[in-house]
Amino acid sequence: MLPQEIIRHKRDGKALDNDAIRAFVNGIATGSVGDGQIGAFAMAVFLNGMNDAESVTLTKAIRDSGDVLDWTALDLPGPVVDKHSTGGVGDLVSLVLGPWIAACGAHVPMISGRGLGHTGGTLDKLEAIPGYDVRPDRDTFRRLVKEVGVAIIGQTGDLAPADRRLYGIRDVTATVESMPLIVASILGKKLACSLDGLVMDVKLGSGAFMPSEADSRRLARMIADVATQAGTPTTALLTDMNQPLATAAGNALEVREALAVLTGKTTDSRLLTVTRALAVEMLMLAGLSHTRDQAGETLDRALATGAAAERFERMVAGLGGPHDLLTNVDRYLPAAPVIHAVHADHPGHVRSIDARSLGMAVVELGGGRRQPDDAIDHRVGLTELATIGDYIDGARPLAFIHARDDASADQAAMRIRDAMTMGETPVAPSPLIHDVFLSEAL
Known part of the structure; x- marks a missing residue:
C-alpha cells in the first residue's frame, strides 16, 4: 500500500492492518516516506486515534525498526528488567533504582533521555559526574550490564530509529500529545532492549507531563496493556507529582541526593518511598521475589549492606567516571x-x-x-x-x-x-x- 493510501485510510477514521502500519514505519526508518507524509500520518492518528490492535502493532514496528538487543550470548545469570518515567521535578529515581535492582540480582540496561521542558533528564544529571560517558560503545554497555548489573546510557542510533524521526516531526506538527504515538514512542525504545519485565512510572499532578488525571490514568493503563500484549510483562504505577519528588532539583544536586539515599544517609523521604515501590514491582516481574513483602526485605538488605551504592560506583567507574565517588563526593561534583x-x-x-x-x-x-x-x-x-x-x-x-x-x-x-x-x-x-x-x- 502506498504511503498516501495509508494516510488516507487513517484520515478517514479507518483501522490500519498490521502490514500497512509496518510498511509505513519501515518507510520512516529507511527514508522512503517523506517528512510531509509523516506529519500527515501523525495528524491523522492524533485526530482519529488507534484501536488497541493498531497500538500494539505500531509499538512493535517501532521496536523492530532498528536493532533489538539480544542478551543470549552473554549468558546472564539473572533477568533483564527496566523502568521508565514520564518525568517530573526532582525525579532522580533512575539513579537509585537501577543500581538497587542490580544489587538484588537483576540486569538493568537503562536507556535514558535528557531534560524536556520543566522536567530534568537522567543523562544531564549523570553528566554532572566528571568523565561519565553516556554514549559508550556497544561492547562496554553489554559488559557493564553483565558484570555490574546496570548501565544507564543514552539512546544509540541503532535502537528504534523510526521513533527518533517520527518524534522530531511530531514536535513541530503539534501532534506530541497523541496517546497512541506517546505509547509507541516510549515502548518502542524500551522493548528494543529485550526485557523480561518493565515498570512504568506515570506522574500525576502539577509537575506531570500529562495535563489531567484522566489522561495520566489512561496512559498508565494503555502502557501496561500494550507492552504486555507486545511480549513484555509490564506494571505501571501512577505516582504523585503535585510537588517535587526529592528535596533537591538540579543536576549535580540530584546526584548528591541519590548518593544520600544509596549510602543510607537519607532513610525517610518521598523519593525513597516511590523508588522502593517501583523496585518491589520490578523484582516481582523479574521473578526474583514471590511476594511484595519478600521483595521489600531483599531491597532493604541491598541498601543496608551498601551493595546498591557499590553498584552505582562501579557503573560510574565503568563509564569513565571516578572510582571513588562515594568517598569523595565534594571533590568531583x-x-x-x-x-x-x-x-x-x-x-x-x-x-x-x-x-x-x-x-x-x-x-x-x-x-x-x-x-x-x-x-x-x-x-x-x-x-x-x-x-x-x-x-x-x-x-x-x-x-x-x-x-x-x-x-x-x-x-x-x-x-x-x-x-x-x-x-x-x-x-x-x-x-x-x-x-x-x-x-x-x-
Missing part, C-alpha cells in the same frame, strides 16, 4: 558559587506547590535548556525544598537557591515564592502512589 536562602513573605504552612514552576526555575538558573543545543550548568538548582504541610517561618526557608550569580538567584527566588501557596492551617499532601496498573491482556 561541582558546586555553585552563590547559595541563597529563600524566605516566605510571611509565616505559615505550605498548602500547595506548582511543581512545574519550580522546574522552570531550575531551567532559568541554567540547569535546563531553553533551546535544544543550550549548554547546561550542572552546578545550579534548588535544595532543602519545603514540602506540602511544612510550617515556614524566619528559621525555615522555602528553599536554598544554588546559582551562578546574584541576579539569577533573585529571579529564581521570585518564582519560588509564587510557586508555593501559604496558609494558616496545615494540609495533608496527596498520596505518593495513586494507583497500580498490573499487566493485562488486551
Whole structure:
C-alpha cells in the first residue's frame, strides 16, 4: 500500500492492518516516506486515534525498526528488567533504582533521555559526574550490564530509529500529545532492549507531563496493556507529582541526593518511598521475589549492606567516571558559587506547590535548556525544598537557591515564592502512589 493510501485510510477514521502500519514505519526508518507524509500520518492518528490492535502493532514496528538487543550470548545469570518515567521535578529515581535492582540480582540496561521542558533528564544529571560517558560503545554497555548489573546510557542510533524521526516531526506538527504515538514512542525504545519485565512510572499532578488525571490514568493503563500484549510483562504505577519528588532539583544536586539515599544517609523521604515501590514491582516481574513483602526485605538488605551504592560506583567507574565517588563526593561534583536562602513573605504552612514552576526555575538558573543545543550548568538548582504541610517561618526557608550569580538567584527566588501557596492551617499532601496498573491482556 502506498504511503498516501495509508494516510488516507487513517484520515478517514479507518483501522490500519498490521502490514500497512509496518510498511509505513519501515518507510520512516529507511527514508522512503517523506517528512510531509509523516506529519500527515501523525495528524491523522492524533485526530482519529488507534484501536488497541493498531497500538500494539505500531509499538512493535517501532521496536523492530532498528536493532533489538539480544542478551543470549552473554549468558546472564539473572533477568533483564527496566523502568521508565514520564518525568517530573526532582525525579532522580533512575539513579537509585537501577543500581538497587542490580544489587538484588537483576540486569538493568537503562536507556535514558535528557531534560524536556520543566522536567530534568537522567543523562544531564549523570553528566554532572566528571568523565561519565553516556554514549559508550556497544561492547562496554553489554559488559557493564553483565558484570555490574546496570548501565544507564543514552539512546544509540541503532535502537528504534523510526521513533527518533517520527518524534522530531511530531514536535513541530503539534501532534506530541497523541496517546497512541506517546505509547509507541516510549515502548518502542524500551522493548528494543529485550526485557523480561518493565515498570512504568506515570506522574500525576502539577509537575506531570500529562495535563489531567484522566489522561495520566489512561496512559498508565494503555502502557501496561500494550507492552504486555507486545511480549513484555509490564506494571505501571501512577505516582504523585503535585510537588517535587526529592528535596533537591538540579543536576549535580540530584546526584548528591541519590548518593544520600544509596549510602543510607537519607532513610525517610518521598523519593525513597516511590523508588522502593517501583523496585518491589520490578523484582516481582523479574521473578526474583514471590511476594511484595519478600521483595521489600531483599531491597532493604541491598541498601543496608551498601551493595546498591557499590553498584552505582562501579557503573560510574565503568563509564569513565571516578572510582571513588562515594568517598569523595565534594571533590568531583561541582558546586555553585552563590547559595541563597529563600524566605516566605510571611509565616505559615505550605498548602500547595506548582511543581512545574519550580522546574522552570531550575531551567532559568541554567540547569535546563531553553533551546535544544543550550549548554547546561550542572552546578545550579534548588535544595532543602519545603514540602506540602511544612510550617515556614524566619528559621525555615522555602528553599536554598544554588546559582551562578546574584541576579539569577533573585529571579529564581521570585518564582519560588509564587510557586508555593501559604496558609494558616496545615494540609495533608496527596498520596505518593495513586494507583497500580498490573499487566493485562488486551
